Structures are given as C-alpha cells and as structure tokens.
Amino acid sequence: MIEVKHLTKSFGEKTVLEDINTVFETGKTNLIIGQSGSGKTVLMKNLVGLLTPTQGEILYDGRDFVQMSKKEKVAMRREMGMIFQSAALFDSMTVLENVRFPLDMFSSMNYNERVKRAQDCLDRVNLIDAQKKFPGEISGGMQKRVAIARAIVLNPKYLFCDEPNSGLDPKTSLVIDELLSSITKEFNITTIINTHDMNSVMGIGDNINFIYKGHKEWQGTKDEVMESTNEKLNALVFASDLFRKVKQAEMKGEKL
Structure with a gap:
C-alpha cells in the first residue's frame, strides 16, 4: 500500500x-x-x-x-517495477536479454537462474516463443508485453x-x-x-x-464512476458517444 x-x-x-x-x-x-x-x-x-x-x-x-x-x-x-509510455526496450538486445537485464544488474542469481527467471516471466505474458527475437522484429503490443515481463522480473511490490x-x-x-x-x-x-x-x-x-x-x-x-454526479469526472469519462450512452442507459436502468 x-x-x-x-x-x-x-x-x-x-x-x-x-x-x-x-x-x-x-x-x-x-x-x-x-x-x-x-x-x-x-x-x-x-x-x-x-x-x-x-x-x-x-x-x-x-x-x-x-x-x-x-x-x-x-x-x-x-x-519498484516501471512500464514506460514507450516500451523503452534495448534495440540491440533480444527479448530474453531485455527481460534479463534487471537481473543482470541487481540480482545475485547465477546466469542459468537469471535466464530461467526471465523465461518464466516471458511465459507469463505469453511470449516465450519470441525470446530470441529483437524488439524491431515484434509488434508494438508484444513490445509492451516484454516491458511488463521486464518490470515484474525482480518481483516488485x-x-x-x-x-x-x-x-x-x-x-x-x-x-x-x-x-x-x-x-x-x-x-x-x-x-x-x-x-x-x-x-x-x-x-x-x-x-x-x-x-x-x-x-x-x-x-x-469503476462501478462508482457510473453513479457519479461529479460533472468534471463525467465530462472526462463520458466524452465519447459510446460512454455517454452507457451512462445514460445506466441512469435509466436500461441495458445497451
């Protein structure tokens, strides 16, 4: 907390x-x-x-x-783990090397343990098959998943x-x-x-x-957002037509 x-x-x-x-x-x-x-x-x-x-x-x-x-x-x-707006991966490193990088810097694990931990994190984000690829060879969404794997590799609180x-x-x-x-x-x-x-x-x-x-x-x-009477919040969250219709339907007890 x-x-x-x-x-x-x-x-x-x-x-x-x-x-x-x-x-x-x-x-x-x-x-x-x-x-x-x-x-x-x-x-x-x-x-x-x-x-x-x-x-x-x-x-x-x-x-x-x-x-x-x-x-x-x-x-x-x-x-702490950090995920940046851009994935902020190292282009010259493979996906596995990117995820392993924090372990190389801060962990006392031996090499094989670091590789296994990085692979476990890649497996958690469903990217184990991409471990030998470079960031430029995968999609933007996959890059974000690599960034998530890297962010959790040190077991952050x-x-x-x-x-x-x-x-x-x-x-x-x-x-x-x-x-x-x-x-x-x-x-x-x-x-x-x-x-x-x-x-x-x-x-x-x-x-x-x-x-x-x-x-x-x-x-x-998120449930209380639907019931909020805060005009500033509603103006931000329900700016789009879709969310505005959802809000209106919720207030009327209807379902879209």
Missing part, C-alpha cells in the same frame, strides 16, 4: 499539485486519470522519486520515501505504468489491461497506472483517482 498525505508540488511560484491525499491499495489496479496538464504525470514522478514534493509524505507500507537517504531510496527502487496503452489499438489495449490486472492480483502488487484510456477506467479501475487542476477531485471504483 502507498499512502500520500498532504502532497504539494510547486515549481517556483506555480503550484502544480496541492494537498493531495490518497491511498493506492495493494492487489488492486489503481488508476490516475485527468486531462492533460492536470498534474497526474507530476504526481507519478513524485511517487517514484523523479521529483521531490514541496511538502507532504509518500508512505510505502509505512516507510516515508520523501525522508529517505539517497542510499535508502536506491534500495527502495529495487522494490509496486508497479508503475505510464500510459501503457499508448499507441496501441483497442483490442491490444484490452490484452494489456487484462494482463496488468491479472498480474496485480496474482502477485499481490500495488499497481499504479497513469492513463487517458477510458476503456481502462471502465475495465480495470479497481481504485480510480481523478486529478483536476492539481487537486484530487474524486476517488472511487
């Missing part, structure tokens, strides 16, 4: 996040949503230590990340995903969403996903944080 208490982040005189209080729950997919410029990316960067809050606390299972020494933060980051469905078609996005959700529950990870994808919100939103102009405007589940 990650607790955020009274988190504020300013750049000079401009306050981008103000008094954010929330909890990201273990074993659930915790989504951060909001319009561009709302502050959700800044929030995630504070969570992983790329930025330092102006004030406030970030507690990883009770441990205040903000107050940790540099050495303690380095150790803490070994408990906390998994951070920045727009994991960016650039993917709806069908592939659904595959990625389901994979992230099942891995979260299987390994009891605290997963935080920064997303613009409203399909993800309605599909895997166990715990949704809506950020609006630097403030936490709303928090709830």
